[in-house]
Amino acid sequence: xRSGIHPxxxxxxxxxxxxxxxxxxSTWGKAGEKMKLEIDPDxxxxxxxxxxxxxxxxxxxxxxxxxxxxxxxxxxxxxxAAKPAVAKAKPAxxxxxxxxxKKAAExxxxxxxxxxxxxxxxxxPKAE
Numbered sequence: 001x002r003s004g005i006h007p008x009x010x011x012x013x014x015x016x017x018x019x020x021x022x023x024x025x026s027t028w029g030k031a032g033e034k035m036k037l038e039i040d041p042d043x044x045x046x047x048x049x050x051x052x053x054x055x056x057x058x059x060x061x062x063x064x065x066x067x068x069x070x071x072x073x074x075x076x077x078x079x080x081a082a083k084p085a086v087a088k089a090k091p092a093x094x095x096x097x098x099x100x101x102k103k104a105a106e107x108x109x110x111x112x113x114x115x116x117x118x119x120x121x122x123x124x125p126k127a128e
Contacts, residue, residue, distance in 0.1 A: 016040045 010031035015021045017040040028035060041047040 017043055 007027040008031075009025055009027055011023055012026050012029055012032070013021055013023050013034045015034055015036045017037055020042075021034075026035075
């Protein structure tokens with residue numbers, strides 16, 4: 001075990017809320033110090049099983065109180081044929097005139113075998 005990195009383990013005195021005291025070993029405080037407990041396992045209801053404060057109702061209890069005595073029944077739905085069909089007609093959109101697109105005049109075909117294309121790669125082999 002490395003020296004100098006562990007806390008000092010020494011004896012302390014623990015005083016309970018009912019006035020009792022006992023000695024134990026701990027790393028808390030300094031040797032011989034007294035630790036006074038605010039909650040004592042001898043007297044606290046969590047350990048003795050005494051009366052504990054319990055919230056009176058959570059979400060489920062509150063729901064039960066809110067709807068106490070009420071009954072719920074499913075409503076019978078009408079057959080689909082008996083329902084009148086109500087269709088709203090959408091107003092017709094006004095006709096929009098699309099702008100005409102003029103085609104560019106076609107260029108006369110040049111002799112492609114004699115001259116390489118302008119967009120061809122510079123290192124491409126020449127057609128013969």
